[in-house]
Amino acid sequence: MARLGKLRPVGNRVPVPDSAHDLVMPWESAYATRFLDSGTSALSIAIAIAIARQARPAINKPEVILPGYGCPDLIAAAMAQGVVPVLVDLAEDSPWMNPREVADKITDNTVAIVAVNFLGLAAPLEQLSELARRSALLLIEDSAQRMPPSSAEDGCADLVVLSFGRGKPVNLMGGGALLVGYPLEEKARTCCSPLPLVNERPTIRWALKRQLFNILISRLFFGLLEQIPALRLGETRLHALERISLVDPIPGLLASGLVRFEQAPDYRLELDRELADLDRQGWIRLPAKLGQAEKKPTKLLRYCLLAPDMETRDRSVQLLNQAGIGANAFYGAILPDIPGVHDVLPETSGLRRAKDFASRLITLPVHEDVTQKDIRIMVKTLLRSAQQQK
Ligand SMILES: Cc1ncc(COP(=O)(O)O)c(C=O)c1O
Missing domain, CATH: 3.40.640.10 (Type I PLP-dependent aspartate aminotransferase-like (Major domain))
Incomplete structure (x- = not known):
């Protein structure tokens, strides 16, 4: 039976502005x-x-x-x-x-x-x-x-x-x-x-848009919207920048968002640990590998790995999606190969390692609506997919 609903790949819900939040932004001294x-x-x-x-x-x-x-x-x-x-x-x-x-x-x-x-x-x-x-x-x-x-x-x-x-x-x-x-x-x-x-002000229209947005990214609606090709969810292409404006933001909105992100669960170390066996099969857990050089590691936007080859990556993405997890290859191509970019870019060669990276990358959701059960499914599916490697 087809699975109803899917865990979206990325994105936390939009918060309610709370002007009582009087946060000092972490960058204000510099x-x-x-x-x-x-x-x-x-x-x-x-x-x-x-x-x-x-x-x-x-x-x-x-x-x-x-x-x-x-x-x-x-x-x-x-x-x-x-x-x-x-x-x-x-x-x-x-x-x-x-x-x-x-x-x-x-x-x-x-x-x-x-x-x-x-x-x-x-x-x-x-x-x-x-x-x-x-x-x-x-x-x-x-x-x-x-x-x-x-x-x-x-x-x-x-x-x-x-x-x-x-x-x-x-x-x-x-x-x-x-x-x-x-x-x-x-x-x-x-x-x-x-x-x-x-x-920008928190008008009734803004509040309704926020509510609707948060509903549409829930499992049920995300799974349904993904079935509508005309929406082109997740498509990556060049869009020209046509306007630039300064913004006076909704009071308390950014502070609420920062607090919400801070309080969301952090699956980084758990996935690092649970997926460690993949190393022996030629996978690379990027947070484990690159995190050592970070001065102060933070919560991830998505967990990311390199599969040993493109075939294994594509199969793993497919298996995860069949299991209701919105894993994906992220951009899927180097910049010159993204639709619309080629027309505006001077001829670029020599991006061999970037191409290899794009062909093997797999990203996993770790946003605030991911549950422990989802993590178990991700781990089990990836370990199973690695066993099917040639
Ligand atoms: C690395 C990077 N820079 C800039 C942007 C542009 O941000 P925005 O979507 O707010 O224009 C994005 C958006 O995806 C991004 O990933």
């Missing part, structure tokens, strides 16, 4: 916060600041360095500023850019390096920060997928990007923030001054 209408807008303004503070007066084609595997919004943010995205291959079996290749790609036209946190794992920033400093560039930490950003601790990146969209650690049904290191405040003010300001 950064000033500017709210924008999306994470893509925040990244685009970060790139605009990087162009504006360039000492060299006449860069006619500014470039920004990005990982070759990632969200197409990275490309949209760069294109909106007329900047050329320069893609860098990843280190072996890792979502992180290879620092040697980053160094090779820096030219007189480079204005910034974007380090992208991955599903809750913090991109290592030290080496990139050193490279950026030596070449007088800005380092941007894109922390759309991690809360808090790792620079909150030590102010390592010059600018930090946050997203509050669906499928992010703090889901506020949209919005983003740009955290501006205090030395860049004046440049940020100049870049933001032409932007329109949108006042």
Whole structure:
């Protein structure tokens, strides 16, 4: 019998604003916060600041360095500023850019390096920060997928990007923030001054939208919506960034979201432990492998593993979905192969390791509606799938 309902792959429910929450944001000692209408807008303004503070007066084609595997919004943010995205291959079996290749790609036209946190794992920033400093560039930490950003601790990146969209650690049904290191405040003010300001308030319409959204991501409705191909749930493609606005956010909403994320269950260590047997079959548990380098590991957005090959990955995703777990391959391709990206990107070659990563990645839900029973199903299904490997 077909299973009714499915556990969604990612995304916490939208909280009720609570203006009694008077939180000090964990990054406030190092950064000033500017709210924008999306994470893509925040990244685009970060790139605009990087162009504006360039000492060299006449860069006619500014470039920004990005990982070759990632969200197409990275490309949209760069294109909106007329900047050329320069893609860098990843280190072996890792979502992180290879620092040697980053160094090779820096030219007189480079204005910034974007380090992208991955599903809750913090991109290592030290080496990139050193490279950026030596070449007088800005380092941007894109922390759309991690809360808090790792620079909150030590102010390592010059600018930090946050997203509050669906499928992010703090889901506020949209919005983003740009955290501006205090030395860049004046440049940020100049870049933001032409932007329109949108006042968001918790209207009845907003409250109804919130309720409906939370219902639609429940198991029953997610399972039904997924059956409607026209909705294209989970499809990844390039969408041009058409507007950028500053936002005066709903009072207490971000604070509620942060508290909610903080209080949600944390399955990271349990999955690390329960899936350890997969190592002998050639799998890589990315949080266990990469977490050692993190200064302060946090809750994940999704648990992530590399299967030994694409066939095993695809079979495992299929088995998990049959068991009612919304596991998936995430972007499924390197950036140049994502629909819409190829048309706007200069010819890019040499992303061999990124391609390999994209072909073997599998992500598991770990959001607030995941239960212990779901975890048991994930573990059992993956161990069974590994036994069927050739
Ligand atoms: C790494 C990364 N950066 C930026 C963004 C853009 O955020 P938003 O959806 O709020 O525009 C995303 C969204 O998925 C992302 O994953």
